[in-house]
Amino acid sequence: MGGASPSGCLCSNSNDLEENKSKSPINAAFVFIKPHAVTDKVKKLVQARLQANGITILKEGDIGGEEIDEKRLIDQHYYAIASKATLLKPSELNVPADKFKEQFGIEWKDALAQGKVFNAMDACKKLGLDADQMNAEWSKSKDAKKLVKFGGGFYCGLVDTASKDPIYVFNGFFMAMRSKFTKPGSSIHFYSVEWDPKKLSWADFRGKVLGPTDPADAPADSLRGEVLAQWQDLGLATKPNVGDNAVHASASPFEGFAERSNWLEMPISSDSFGKALLSVKLDPETMKAWSVDPQVNIAPDKKGSVFDALEDLDVESCLSKLVELSKLNR
Numbered sequence: 001m002g003g004a005s006p007s008g009c010l011c012s013n014s015n016d017l018e019e020n021k022s023k024s025p026i027n028a029a030f031v032f033i034k035p036h037a038v039t040d041k042v043k044k045l046v047q048a049r050l051q052a053n054g055i056t057i058l059k060e061g062d063i064g065g066e067e068i069d070e071k072r073l074i075d076q077h078y079y080a081i082a083s084k085a086t087l088l089k090p091s092e093l094n095v096p097a098d099k100f101k102e103q104f105g106i107e108w109k110d111a112l113a114q115g116k117v118f119n120a121m122d123a124c125k126k127l128g129l130d131a132d133q134m135n136a137e138w139s140k141s142k143d144a145k146k147l148v149k150f151g152g153g154f155y156c157g158l159v160d161t162a163s164k165d166p167i168y169v170f171n172g173f174f175m176a177m178r179s180k181f182t183k184p185g186s187s188i189h190f191y192s193v194e195w196d197p198k199k200l201s202w203a204d205f206r207g208k209v210l211g212p213t214d215p216a217d218a219p220a221d222s223l224r225g226e227v228l229a230q231w232q233d234l235g236l237a238t239k240p241n242v243g244d245n246a247v248h249a250s251a252s253p254f255e256g257f258a259e260r261s262n263w264l265e266m267p268i269s270s271d272s273f274g275k276a277l278l279s280v281k282l283d284p285e286t287m288k289a290w291s292v293d294p295q296v297n298i299a300p301d302k303k304g305s306v307f308d309a310l311e312d313l314d315v316e317s318c319l320s321k322l323v324e325l326s327k328l329n330r
Helices: 014-022 040-052 065-070 073-077 079-087 097-104 108-113 120-127 131-143 174-182 202-210 223-230 253-263 272-279 284-290 306-310 315-328
Strands: 027-033 056-064 117-119 147-151 154-159 167-170 187-195 247-249 295-299 302-305
Touching: 027 040, 027 202, 027 253, 040 056, 040 187, 040 223, 056 065, 065 073, 065 174, 065 187, 073 079, 073 174, 073 253, 079 117, 079 120, 079 174, 097 108, 097 147, 097 154, 117 120, 120 131, 120 167, 120 174, 131 154, 131 167, 131 174, 202 223, 202 247, 223 247, 253 272, 253 284, 253 306, 253 315, 272 284, 272 315, 295 306, 295 315, 302 306, 306 315
Parallel strands: 117 167
Antiparallel strands: 027 187, 027 247, 056 187, 147 154, 154 167, 295 302
16 A cells, blocks of 8 residues: 555554554544535634644535535435435335335335335425425325334325325435525535544544534533523524534544545545555455445344434544444444
């Protein structure tokens, strides 16, 4: 691979070996300000708080809504939800036929054959609805108990607009989420960051520096807590909430790797955590597949989320856990 060799490999150059010994594994995350909170004052606040906590900003910049839409960046980011709403067609989904029939009174295969089922994006085109209108129709279906949950982030609803024949729609709620990132003039402002895990744990990075998902529960000196307290002075149009909570950050080193691959198109061989994955002989294709958070074996007789299994682990523990999971899934 040239240059300084990855730790764990045989090195012919003693200077490279000594250099590797002196290097401590580093935590690396992807952070971005959500579109509703992208103001100059929020950018300055995020930069200051990251640096005050010993976090180095390697790169920052803006990614516009048009690019996010065209490259389906937010769809990949929320893959578990978006795969059903925008990325895959109904025929490609693993729909529990028994639950579908129990809820809607029609066989899944018949509904599919009759062309009555759509992902959320195609449903908007079919019904002539924009994202907010689809969200309103989805809410009506929910209130009318015409929804069924197949699994985490996997829903189907019977949408009846009265002006068109009713159709079955997957994850109709996602279009409103997506539109916040893709509407013209919107953008995210990102930071690719790293820090020493001996000085700041990943758990504290998320819990204390970033703050919990709900800003109302966030410490006053966390980023989400500060934005909530100062939202008007910071130039936000509305008060932050659970969905619009100002700032996103990776939940683990592996999630950071996945997000840099998606948002920055970072090759595995150029990414700091990607190099670490290669150094412990983890299969690049498997790691790419796991970057969209599939259900895998997390114990001999148990499946679960890859991301959940790695949440809040520092870099060395995260690598060790990935090796363990890789063995379980051979």
